[in-house]
Amino acid sequence: MTERKTTNIILFSGDYDKAMAAYIIANGAAAYDHDVTIFHTFWGLNALRKEEIVPVKKGLMERMFAKIMPRGADKMGLSNMNFLGIGPKMIKNVMKKHNAMPLPDLISMAQEQEVNLVACTMTMDLLGLQKEELLENVEYAGVAAYLADAENGHVNLFI
8 A cells, every 4th residue: 555645835925826826736736635734824824814704803913904804715926026906916817818817716716625724823822813714624832733744745845
């Protein structure tokens, strides 16, 4: 019996295009029968945020972070050519023209393929994010859990 390969991705970036790359790789690896984990930390957590406002109790600093961070994958900006928010609209139109899947659909596909979506609990504490504000079926763990996965990983990426 052969051991299943593993792919571990740290999604640190909050950029739409970089998050897309992480999810395209994750879905491809899952299709190749890899066990896949995406560990979302810092700005990468925005890919897991729900689009709607979730009423949770927060302090002043946490409320400020919540207002300035994009609410959900579809609201993330581009790493280059953001053009004050026009860039994402342009790239989404090009993607639609070429029948490319948008980021929210790639995230749904990853969940269907049982990709482990993990939110970094330390970063959630720092940014004041609460579990209720994130998508369903997300796991919560710290860096030690990521390192345990990565130690035996066949593919480890930082995006």
